[in-house]
Structure formats: C-alpha cells, structure tokens
Amino acid sequence: MNVDKFIENIKNKEINTYFQKNLLAVNPFKSHKIENYKYSQLNKIDFNKSHNYIHELNLNTKDNFLDDFQKSKVREGISSDHISWNFNGPDSAIRLSGLIEDPFNHIFNLDNINNDICIIDLSLYEEINFVFNYTKNKKISIVIIDSNYNIHKSPKCFKFNVYEKSNIEILQMSYNKNTSLIFYEFNQFNSSVVNLTVLQANNIHLRNEYYFNLGSDCICKISGANFSNLGINDNYSFIQHSKPNSSSREIFKSIVDHGAITNFQGKIYVNKIAQKTDGYQMSRSLLLDDISKSNNKPELEIYADDVKCSHGSTVSNINEDHLYYFNSRGISSELAAKILKKAFIQEVLDSIENISLKELSDKMINEFL
Amino acid sequence: MVASEQTIKQVNKLGSSDYKYGFSSDIESIQAPKGLNEEVVRFISKQKNEPEWMLEWRLKAFSVFNKLKKPDWAKLNFPEIDFQDYYYYSAPKSMKDKPKSLDEIDPEILKTYEKLGIPIQEQKILSGVAVDVVLDSVSIATTYKKQLSELGIIFCPISEAIQEHPDLIKKYLGSVIPVSDHSFAALNSAVFTDGSFVYIPENVRCPVELSTYFRINAINTGQFERTLIIANKNSYVSYLEGCTAPMRDENQLHAANVELIALDNAEIKYSTVQNWYPGDKEGKGGIYNFVTKRGACRGVNSKISWTQVETGSAITWKYPSCILQGDNSKGEFYSVAITNNFQQADTGTKMIHIGKNTSSKIISKGISAGNASNTYRGLVKIQPSATNARNFTQCDSLLIGNECGAHTVPYIESSNSGAQVEHEATTSKINEDQLFYCQQRGLSNDEAIGLIVNGFCKEVLQHLPMEFAVEAQKLVSINLEGSVG
Amino acid sequence: MLNINNLKASIGDKDILKGVSLSINKGEVHALMGPNGSGKSTLAYVLSGKDKYEVNEGTVDFKGKNLLNMNVEERANNGLFLAFQYPMEIPGVQTSFFLRTAINAKRKFNNLPELDALEFAKLLKLKAQELNINSDMLKRDLNVDYSGGEKKKQEILQLSMLNPDLAILDETDSGLDIDALRIVSEGVNKARNKENSFLVITHYQRLLNYIKPDFVHIIADGKIVKSGDYSLALELEDQGYEKMAKA
Structure with a gap:
C-alpha cells in the first residue's frame, strides 16, 4: 500500500470528521516530506506483509508471557474472547464498552475503572479514534496490547485528557511481526502525571507518534525500548511545555540488527511563558551490524530563558571491553551480549512503576531479546 | 545605521542614471544592469575575460539554478528573495566615488572600530576611504606573494587562477560542492565574481596565515565570493576569512561558496569571523548570508578544521561541512553564533563519515538575546563503510532575556556498527549569581555579560589564531551590549 | 564609613531584616555573629545590592553617599567588597583575567589609567605569594574545580588586590581547615589599616582568634540584640546563642 492509498484509507475511515470536531489538536501521521518528519517512512508501510504471518501465529501462539499475566493479575479490564486469551471467569474482565461516555465519538471515561489495571487489546477494535478522560486523583495503569491480531489494519489515534492532579501509567506492548500506526495525544492539565512506556519488539513496521501538551507543575515521562525488530521502527515525539514548572523526561533505547532501521525524532518545545521548565531527552542506540541503521533527531526549541533543558544521543556497538570482561570470567559472548543488551534497556524497565507491569515487561523482554 | 541609507542611495543612483543604457566598459565603474539572466552571466564572464569552458560552466550552473527549488528547511523567517532585484556585478568603484575621509563615515561604525582596537589606517581601508594606504597594502601583498611563490604556493584571486591555472580549476572547482547541490550553490557558480584561490604544493607548510587582508581586492569583494583551497600531500595551510570588522557592505544578499580539498596527510584550518551588518534594532535591513562551505578530506590522514565566529548578518544560513573520505581523516567544527535584536541564525555543520577510522568533533555555542532566533542544525552521517568512525558533538545554548529563542536540531544517522556517535546539548540562561558576582567586583552589566559569555565560548575562541581571537572576544562583548541579563 | 539605620528588608513576602542599625568607622573591625537564619548573610547581600532582596525601610549611608x-x-567601585560565602564558579574565565578586569573596572571608575599587563602581573605575583597561592591556580578558570579552601583564598586575594574601603566577609571561615584559616586570616590582617574597615560575619568565635574585632554584635531574628567588645564573643562561645539572644 503506498502513502496515497494509505491516506485514502484514513479518509475512508472518516478520520477527518474527528479532526473537524477538534478531538485531536494535531493531524496524525505526516509524511517524511516535511522536514520535522524527515525520518518517517510511511511510504514504505505495507500492512499485508504482517498479515501473512497471522495464520502462523494463531497456530503457534507466542503470548505466553501475557497469558500468565492475565491469569494472575487481571481482575478488571478490557479484553476479548480471542482464542489465545484464557480468563478465569466472567469477573476477570470488563469490556471497553463498560466505560463508554459518548458512543458516537468513542469517548471513554476511565474514572469508571474500579481496579488498578486496565487492558486494551487493539486487535478487537476496528475504530481509529479513542478519547479517554480521567479525572481521579488515584493512579491507574493501562496496558495497550498491539499484537499482530490487528486484522483490521487500521491506525489507532488515542487522545487522553488527563485532568488536574490525576495520574496515569501506560504500557504499550507491540510485538509479533506487527505492522501498526499508533498516535497518542496527551492533554495534561495542571499537576497531572503521565508515565508512558513503550516496548516494541519483533515487528515489521511500527510508527508511533506522541504529542504532549503540558500545563503547569506536570510530570511527563516517556520511555521506549525497541529491539529484535525486522523492519522499520519509527518513534516521533513532541513535548510542548505550555506553562511553567513542568518537567519532562524522555528516554529511547534501540537495539538494531539484521537490517532493521530505527528512527527516533523528538522535540522539546518550551513556550515563552513556561519558565522553570526541566526537560531531558535521551536517545541511545546499539547498532549491532552494518546492514542496519539508526537515525536520531533529538531537538530542543526553546523560547523561555529560565529553563534547564538538555538532550543527548549516542550510537555505538556493545562495548568490547565489557564483552572481554565477561569472556574472561568464562561467560560466552552470546550470553554476555544478551546480558548487556538487557542491561542496556534496563533503564526503560526501571521507569515502570507498577510492579505487575514491570514483571510483565520483563517477561516480554526476555521472550524477544 | 547610515551605511544602509548610503547603500540605498548608491544603488538608486546606479540603477536610474549612469547605467540605464546597458553595459559600460569604463573600467573604473563597471556595473551590470539590475536583474539575473543569461546575459548577466555572459557579461560577468566577459568582464573577467574568461575562457569559453568557464562560461559554459557558468551557463550550465545558471540553467540548474533555474530548475532548483530554494532550500526551505532552515528555521528562518524572511520574505522571499526576488533575485531580479539585485545587481550581480559591480567592479571596484573609482577613487572619486569613495568617501574622502573618515569624517564621511558613519560614527557608529567608527566607534565599533575603536572598540575593536583597529588602527586608523586600517579603519580607512575597511571603510573604503580612498587613501594611498591601499598602495601600502599592495606592497604588503606583493611581499608575501614573492615569499609564497618561492615555496610554490599559489595565492591569488580566483579570476586570476582561472587564467593562470586552468588545470587546477577544471579539476577541482565544483568538485566538493556540485553545481546542482542546492539553488544557492548553483547561483554562486553562475555569477561568482571573485574570491581566493590557494594551492599548497606537496610537502609545504605554509609559513604565514593566509588572509583576505593581504589581497587588495578583498576590500570590494562582490556578494558572490568563490574560494577554492587545495592542500596537496603533506601540506598545511591556515586561512583566515577577513571580515574582522563590520564591512561597509552594499549588498543585501550574499551567497558565497567555499571549497576545501585536503589530500593525503594534508591539513587545512579555516577561520572566519563574520560581523556583517545585522540590521538595526527594529530588524530593518542587514545582510542575508547564505553560505555554502564544504571541505573534502580526500586523502588518508587528512584534516579539515572549521572555526567560525558568527556575530553579524540579519540572516545567517551556513553549514561548513566535512566529507571524510580518506581513511583516518579528521573533521572539526568550532562555532560561536551570537544573535541579538532581530537577527536569525540557522547554522551548524555536516560531518559525512565515509573512510575507516574517520573522526569528527563538533563544538557549538549559541547565544541568543533580544528578539533573536538561534538554531544549531547539524548532521552526523556514518556510512556503512566508515568502520571505527568516531563523532563527538557538544552544543550549548545560552539565552539572554525572554523574547529570544534557542534551538538545537541534530541529525544523527549511523549505518556502521563499529562507529561511535555521541551528542550532548544543553540550554540554559545566563546565570544571575555569576552576574551578581562580577558586578560586586565592579563590572557593569555589559562587562559582566561579555565576560561570562566569553567564558562560555572559550572552547571555540581558543581555536582561532591569536590576533583573531582577541578581536573575536571584543566582538562577542560588543554584540551583546545592552542586552539585559 | 558605614551608617545603617533601622534597615528592614525582605525576600518575597518573608521579612528577614527587621530593623538593623549599625555604625562602622574608619579603621574599625566589627564582627557580626548569629545563629542560622538570623539575617547575617542577608545583611551582606542587601549591602552589596543583590536584587532578590527588597529594602522596605531604613537608610544606609556609605562614605557620605x-x-x-x-x-x-x-557600590563595588565606591569601595565596598563582599567576600562570598559561596564564591561563584565561572567556566572559561581565567582567574587572573577576571582579577585584571575587576581592578581595571575600579581604576576606570576612579579615572585612573588601566594597569598594563606587566604592572598587573607584578602586583598579582606579590599578593599571591603573600597568600601562598601558586600561579597554577591563577591560570585556571575562576573558582572552577577549586577546593573550598582555594575558593576562600581566592576571595581574599581579590580583597587584597582591590583594596576596598569596607570589606564584608561572609562566613569566610566556613569550610576551611586550620592551616587555610590561618593563611586567610593573615591575609585579612595584612589588608587591615587605619583607612579601611571590616565587617566579619561568622558563626563561630574561632575566626575571631585570628582576626581580632574592635566590636562584636549579635544578630537574632533580623535585629542586633547585643553589642560589645571582643569579650562578647567569648561570652557567646561559652553560653550559646539562645541564652545570649534572650538576655
């Protein structure tokens, strides 16, 4: 599918009507022809490639790490009757439909979740656009499952209105030879907290976009790890500090090999009045062979003078001295590399606060690394 | 500034009366008519008495220019350039048109000269005052020329090189910056009027720092400069681009091309202090500076080092770059960019790693004050062949006041697993406690800012040749005068 | 030299100085002692003109101005010098260059010709030797990577180079080992003469063993609660602030 067809596809799904209703402030999925999106490779996206794997996956499910998690932890959330999910009983899950605030616009109210963790399995929804409102002071965690069961092949646009003093933690897991496009827009009201972690492994083509608009005294954290991918892995973030005293912290770790391409583009934008902003942005890549590629474009755009902003970016292979040290202690290079790769993305794992999500992520990383 | 009014007056005068009948052949005041077309390109080539192949080269470039779109990715905001609204050729004016004495020069400019500590005679040269001292300068130039030619070094205007050294020109001109690179490069190739040509033969270390100062025609260099520097095997040269004082410049648009070529074990060090007219405090006037500077490290162990202090121009669009082809070659970029009032700068570098064990280092210091916008934009590209390549980049931005912007836009592309790329950047404001400390020791606000900013830039300034560094330090302070900490 | 009358100052909406009055004459050394948060350092900053602090009431007369x-x-060029409790680090600015800039700023203010490089170097060498400061330190960036002791020595070097009429030493003794304390104090004592004055701010009586004050004042909660001669400092050491402040 070429870009034109793809955009046509978005149009057919009537995504424009959502824009007209101003549910999204930013148009999602722009083309690489715009300088700011230089490394996006939407023109190379091909949903069919992933689709060919679906049959194989259904026979040979690789979601064991998720099954265990669901069995032990999920009491409430959203999931499916998909053959690979195995729930303990009718109480263990609620459908997203239980949270509907406005069915026509797909607006959901997260306040209605009673427990701490909510699971959203993207494979269940043909819809493109979702709006989530959350107003409670209590912290909730959401797991977004983006696996190759997404037979609808539709891009997903999430808008989160995170109201004053509320606190959300989100874990997105993309895996299983997937091709997907996910767009996030976070509207953070004063003193709210968002902690978003994205794990991307074993995929064919992923494109994630993250837009944050921060009020005053907000905390925004994005941590991403991508590894063992098979094609293009593309992350774009735009963090806008609109008001004073907010902090944002962004870390992306990529391990690239076997001809994969990883792209990271991120911008911290500090408005003139957003004094005392504390912004930090770091992208690091381990580039393991010469047929793979790592592109990074961390940007700062700053209009306020009393701020502390920094960013950094590194690309290199596994440190040979480290490998040598492992070898000298009798550890094979293969095992040592695995340990060092895990260590490399540990920082992302550490950013997850909820213990259950951390365990789940750990399992996923071990599965695909 | 009065300078801009003078400019307008002169331009009007030229456009309306003296030259309305087309091309004049009076050697004292040659002027092409306003506008850009094939005729103008032919006229320039003819005035320069160029061989046919050079004219063809220019015409080809002109046709490329017509096809290319203007680069639009820089973070700069200015009205679209009307290329038909400029003069593309103006030879040195006759002595009688020039100001007779310093009394006719804008006192503001003189004040700046004074602060920079430029001697009176030199001030006169820089202001374009018609004095005999120019003759002194000729003799200085000739003295050097003799000394240099004994070593086999060629240092001459590029128009002379086209006549005298066509083989070198044919081989190297446009070999680093292809004519079709982008529209400003093509434009320059079509209409360049002058610039420097430097050739350092094998095993020669150029004993003096070459500078446009030594060339008398540097005084009235046109707006489309073309510089070509070739360092043959085992040679070394340090070149200073001399605009160490605000040139009284009559051109609104500058589009220079500078090409450097370093062969095996050769080293080229290129330093620039740019302080062209930045426009007034309201952002009116000033130079649009679109410069393409690129060096090719063709040989093994070759090295090219760019140092720039950019304090002038209303618009600065400039990315001195290194193509690191030879194994073990090195590229360096040290930059200070200061923008005040309504100045806009989008500047940085490109380091293209192709050869094995190539290394590059980028140190960039951006200072933004007033309503200015200051962007660092830099590309580090590691090709699959560049095993063991190393890059280190450090970009620091300083904001003075709350109406300005500072932006950092690095592009990092790596395709070799044996390469290491590191980028660090910070943005902060001028530290109030440091200011207070300096003021408690009796320094005024301006002095304190000048001192602290010079400290902030030291890493870059120390790469300038000694006498340049002293002037650059003063420039840094002068440019930030009146900005509130 | 200095006449402070009923000085009240605040930072934000917090009152810190609540009516300080103090007179210092030519040739005198005054010590100002007080517990944490009593307003000692605030007084130093207000006198030197730091803009975070707002003066709400009172007058300060310095040499009739x-x-x-x-x-x-x-204020600095008129002869007021503050030795900072935490001297600033300024990367990229060589210490000796900074000193020369400061001296010449003052000379310019007083319509004196600037010191040339040679004169300056001579003076600096002399003063640095007195304080046991080696020339390596002067070549480094101002206060960057200096130890606590080196920073304080550097402040005293500036004091002796700039030769102020009134020097305020803000807890110059903090962070100094006993040898550094002795050297710094000797530096101050050498700078003392009949024409200049000192205001020594400190927590501890220890420093005053080395720099003997003519007068000692105790400040508590933004006011000077007790004044006396050197014996007051000894009394304070013996009894503690709490008791003295109440008395």
Whole structure:
C-alpha cells in the first residue's frame, strides 16, 4: 500500500470528521516530506506483509508471557474472547464498552475503572479514534496490547485528557511481526502525571507518534525500548511545555540488527511563558551490524530563558571491553551480549512503576531479546 | 545605521542614471544592469575575460539554478528573495566615488572600530576611504606573494587562477560542492565574481596565515565570493576569512561558496569571523548570508578544521561541512553564533563519515538575546563503510532575556556498527549569581555579560589564531551590549 | 564609613531584616555573629545590592553617599567588597583575567589609567605569594574545580588586590581547615589599616582568634540584640546563642 492509498484509507475511515470536531489538536501521521518528519517512512508501510504471518501465529501462539499475566493479575479490564486469551471467569474482565461516555465519538471515561489495571487489546477494535478522560486523583495503569491480531489494519489515534492532579501509567506492548500506526495525544492539565512506556519488539513496521501538551507543575515521562525488530521502527515525539514548572523526561533505547532501521525524532518545545521548565531527552542506540541503521533527531526549541533543558544521543556497538570482561570470567559472548543488551534497556524497565507491569515487561523482554 | 541609507542611495543612483543604457566598459565603474539572466552571466564572464569552458560552466550552473527549488528547511523567517532585484556585478568603484575621509563615515561604525582596537589606517581601508594606504597594502601583498611563490604556493584571486591555472580549476572547482547541490550553490557558480584561490604544493607548510587582508581586492569583494583551497600531500595551510570588522557592505544578499580539498596527510584550518551588518534594532535591513562551505578530506590522514565566529548578518544560513573520505581523516567544527535584536541564525555543520577510522568533533555555542532566533542544525552521517568512525558533538545554548529563542536540531544517522556517535546539548540562561558576582567586583552589566559569555565560548575562541581571537572576544562583548541579563 | 539605620528588608513576602542599625568607622573591625537564619548573610547581600532582596525601610549611608541608590557595581567601585560565602564558579574565565578586569573596572571608575599587563602581573605575583597561592591556580578558570579552601583564598586575594574601603566577609571561615584559616586570616590582617574597615560575619568565635574585632554584635531574628567588645564573643562561645539572644 503506498502513502496515497494509505491516506485514502484514513479518509475512508472518516478520520477527518474527528479532526473537524477538534478531538485531536494535531493531524496524525505526516509524511517524511516535511522536514520535522524527515525520518518517517510511511511510504514504505505495507500492512499485508504482517498479515501473512497471522495464520502462523494463531497456530503457534507466542503470548505466553501475557497469558500468565492475565491469569494472575487481571481482575478488571478490557479484553476479548480471542482464542489465545484464557480468563478465569466472567469477573476477570470488563469490556471497553463498560466505560463508554459518548458512543458516537468513542469517548471513554476511565474514572469508571474500579481496579488498578486496565487492558486494551487493539486487535478487537476496528475504530481509529479513542478519547479517554480521567479525572481521579488515584493512579491507574493501562496496558495497550498491539499484537499482530490487528486484522483490521487500521491506525489507532488515542487522545487522553488527563485532568488536574490525576495520574496515569501506560504500557504499550507491540510485538509479533506487527505492522501498526499508533498516535497518542496527551492533554495534561495542571499537576497531572503521565508515565508512558513503550516496548516494541519483533515487528515489521511500527510508527508511533506522541504529542504532549503540558500545563503547569506536570510530570511527563516517556520511555521506549525497541529491539529484535525486522523492519522499520519509527518513534516521533513532541513535548510542548505550555506553562511553567513542568518537567519532562524522555528516554529511547534501540537495539538494531539484521537490517532493521530505527528512527527516533523528538522535540522539546518550551513556550515563552513556561519558565522553570526541566526537560531531558535521551536517545541511545546499539547498532549491532552494518546492514542496519539508526537515525536520531533529538531537538530542543526553546523560547523561555529560565529553563534547564538538555538532550543527548549516542550510537555505538556493545562495548568490547565489557564483552572481554565477561569472556574472561568464562561467560560466552552470546550470553554476555544478551546480558548487556538487557542491561542496556534496563533503564526503560526501571521507569515502570507498577510492579505487575514491570514483571510483565520483563517477561516480554526476555521472550524477544 | 547610515551605511544602509548610503547603500540605498548608491544603488538608486546606479540603477536610474549612469547605467540605464546597458553595459559600460569604463573600467573604473563597471556595473551590470539590475536583474539575473543569461546575459548577466555572459557579461560577468566577459568582464573577467574568461575562457569559453568557464562560461559554459557558468551557463550550465545558471540553467540548474533555474530548475532548483530554494532550500526551505532552515528555521528562518524572511520574505522571499526576488533575485531580479539585485545587481550581480559591480567592479571596484573609482577613487572619486569613495568617501574622502573618515569624517564621511558613519560614527557608529567608527566607534565599533575603536572598540575593536583597529588602527586608523586600517579603519580607512575597511571603510573604503580612498587613501594611498591601499598602495601600502599592495606592497604588503606583493611581499608575501614573492615569499609564497618561492615555496610554490599559489595565492591569488580566483579570476586570476582561472587564467593562470586552468588545470587546477577544471579539476577541482565544483568538485566538493556540485553545481546542482542546492539553488544557492548553483547561483554562486553562475555569477561568482571573485574570491581566493590557494594551492599548497606537496610537502609545504605554509609559513604565514593566509588572509583576505593581504589581497587588495578583498576590500570590494562582490556578494558572490568563490574560494577554492587545495592542500596537496603533506601540506598545511591556515586561512583566515577577513571580515574582522563590520564591512561597509552594499549588498543585501550574499551567497558565497567555499571549497576545501585536503589530500593525503594534508591539513587545512579555516577561520572566519563574520560581523556583517545585522540590521538595526527594529530588524530593518542587514545582510542575508547564505553560505555554502564544504571541505573534502580526500586523502588518508587528512584534516579539515572549521572555526567560525558568527556575530553579524540579519540572516545567517551556513553549514561548513566535512566529507571524510580518506581513511583516518579528521573533521572539526568550532562555532560561536551570537544573535541579538532581530537577527536569525540557522547554522551548524555536516560531518559525512565515509573512510575507516574517520573522526569528527563538533563544538557549538549559541547565544541568543533580544528578539533573536538561534538554531544549531547539524548532521552526523556514518556510512556503512566508515568502520571505527568516531563523532563527538557538544552544543550549548545560552539565552539572554525572554523574547529570544534557542534551538538545537541534530541529525544523527549511523549505518556502521563499529562507529561511535555521541551528542550532548544543553540550554540554559545566563546565570544571575555569576552576574551578581562580577558586578560586586565592579563590572557593569555589559562587562559582566561579555565576560561570562566569553567564558562560555572559550572552547571555540581558543581555536582561532591569536590576533583573531582577541578581536573575536571584543566582538562577542560588543554584540551583546545592552542586552539585559 | 558605614551608617545603617533601622534597615528592614525582605525576600518575597518573608521579612528577614527587621530593623538593623549599625555604625562602622574608619579603621574599625566589627564582627557580626548569629545563629542560622538570623539575617547575617542577608545583611551582606542587601549591602552589596543583590536584587532578590527588597529594602522596605531604613537608610544606609556609605562614605557620605546613599548606598541604597547605587547599583551593584557602583557600590563595588565606591569601595565596598563582599567576600562570598559561596564564591561563584565561572567556566572559561581565567582567574587572573577576571582579577585584571575587576581592578581595571575600579581604576576606570576612579579615572585612573588601566594597569598594563606587566604592572598587573607584578602586583598579582606579590599578593599571591603573600597568600601562598601558586600561579597554577591563577591560570585556571575562576573558582572552577577549586577546593573550598582555594575558593576562600581566592576571595581574599581579590580583597587584597582591590583594596576596598569596607570589606564584608561572609562566613569566610566556613569550610576551611586550620592551616587555610590561618593563611586567610593573615591575609585579612595584612589588608587591615587605619583607612579601611571590616565587617566579619561568622558563626563561630574561632575566626575571631585570628582576626581580632574592635566590636562584636549579635544578630537574632533580623535585629542586633547585643553589642560589645571582643569579650562578647567569648561570652557567646561559652553560653550559646539562645541564652545570649534572650538576655
């Protein structure tokens, strides 16, 4: 599918009507022809490639790490009757439909979740656009499952209105030879907290976009790890500090090999009045062979003078001295590399606060690394 | 500034009366008519008495220019350039048109000269005052020329090189910056009027720092400069681009091309202090500076080092770059960019790693004050062949006041697993406690800012040749005068 | 030299100085002692003109001029020197270059010709030797990577180079080992003469063993609660602030 067809596809799904209703402030999925999106490779996206794997996956499910998690932890959330999910009983899950605030616009109210963790399995929804409102002071965690069961092949646009003093933690897991496009827009009201972690492994083509608009005294954290991918892995973030005293912290770790391409583009934008902003942005890549590629474009755009902003970016292979040290202690290079790769993305794992999500992520990383 | 009014007056005068009948052949005041077309390109080539192949080269470039779109990715905001609204050729004016004495020069400019500590005679040269001292300068130039030619070094205007050294020109001109690179490069190739040509033969270390100062025609260099520097095997040269004082410049648009070529074990060090007219405090006037500077490290162990202090121009669009082809070659970029009032700068570098064990280092210091916008934009590209390549980049931005912007836009592309790329950047404001400390020791606000900013830039300034560094330090302070900490 | 009358100052909406009055004459050394948060350092900053602090009431007369009307550098060039408790680090600025800039700023203010490089170097060498400061330190960036002791020595070096009429030492003894304390004190004592004055701010009586004050004042909660001669400092050491402040 070429870009034109793809955009046509978005149009057919009537995504424009959502824009007209101003549910999204930013148009999602722009083309690489715009300088700011230089490394996006939407023109190379091909949903069919992933689709060919679906049959194989259904026979040979690789979601064991998720099954265990669901069995032990999920009491409430959203999931499916998909053959690979195995729930303990009718109480263990609620459908997203239980949270509907406005069915026509797909607006959901997260306040209605009673427990701490909510699971959203993207494979269940043909819809493109979702709006989530959350107003409670209590912290909730959401797991977004983006696996190759997404037979609808539709891009997903999430808008989160995170109201004053509320606190959300989100874990997105993309895996299983997937091709997907996910767009996030976070509207953070004063003193709210968002902690978003994205794990991307074993995929064919992923494109994630993250837009944050921060009020005053907000905390925004994005941590991403991508590894063992098979094609293009593309992350774009735009963090806008609109008001004073907010902090944002962004870390992306990529391990690239076997001809994969990883792209990271991120911008911290500090408005003139957003004094005392504390912004930090770091992208690091381990580039393991010469047929793979790592592109990074961390940007700062700053209009306020009393701020502390920094960013950094590194690309290199596994440190040979480290490998040598492992070898000298009798550890094979293969095992040592695995340990060092895990260590490399540990920082992302550490950013997850909820213990259950951390365990789940750990399992996923071990599965695909 | 009065300078801009003078400019307008002169331009009007030229456009309306003296030259309305087309091309004049009076050697004292040659002027092409306003506008850009094939005729103008032919006229320039003819005035320069160029061989046919050079004219063809220019015409080809002109046709490329017509096809290319203007680069639009820089973070700069200015009205679209009307290329038909400029003069593309103006030879040195006759002595009688020039100001007779310093009394006719804008006192503001003189004040700046004074602060920079430029001697009176030199001030006169820089202001374009018609004095005999120019003759002194000729003799200085000739003295050097003799000394240099004994070593086999060629240092001459590029128009002379086209006549005298066509083989070198044919081989190297446009070999680093292809004519079709982008529209400003093509434009320059079509209409360049002058610039420097430097050739350092094998095993020669150029004993003096070459500078446009030594060339008398540097005084009235046109707006489309073309510089070509070739360092043959085992040679070394340090070149200073001399605009160490605000040139009284009559051109609104500058589009220079500078090409450097370093062969095996050769080293080229290129330093620039740019302080062209930045426009007034309201952002009116000033130079649009679109410069393409690129060096090719063709040989093994070759090295090219760019140092720039950019304090002038209303618009600065400039990315001195290194193509690191030879194994073990090195590229360096040290930059200070200061923008005040309504100045806009989008500047940085490109380091293209192709050869094995190539290394590059980028140190960039951006200072933004007033309503200015200051962007660092830099590309580090590691090709699959560049095993063991190393890059280190450090970009620091300083904001003075709350109406300005500072932006950092690095592009990092790596395709070799044996390469290491590191980028660090910070943005902060001028530290109030440091200011207070300096003021408690009796320094005024301006002095304190000048001192602290010079400290902030030291890493870059120390790469300038000694006498340049002293002037650059003063420039840094002068440019930030009146900005509130 | 200095006359402070009923000085009240605040930072934000917090009152810190609540009516300080103090007179210092030519040739005198005054010590100002007080517990944490009593307003000692605030007084130093207000006198030197730091803009975070707001003066709400009172007058300060310095050598017959209204000090409060001057900006920071005017106060400095008029002869007021503050030795900082935490001297600033300024990367990229060589210490000796900074010193020369400061001296010449003052000379310019007084319509004196600037010191040339040679004269300056001679003076610096002399003063640095007195304080046991080696020339390596002067080549480094101002206060960057200096130890606590080196920073304080550097402040005293500036004091002796700039030769102020009134020097305020803000807890110069903090962070100094006993040898550094001795050297710093000797530096101060050498700078003392009949024409200049000192205001020594400190927590501890220890420093006053080395720099003997003519007068000692105790400040508590933004006011000077007790004044006396050197014996007051000894009394304080013996009894503690709490008791003395109440008395």
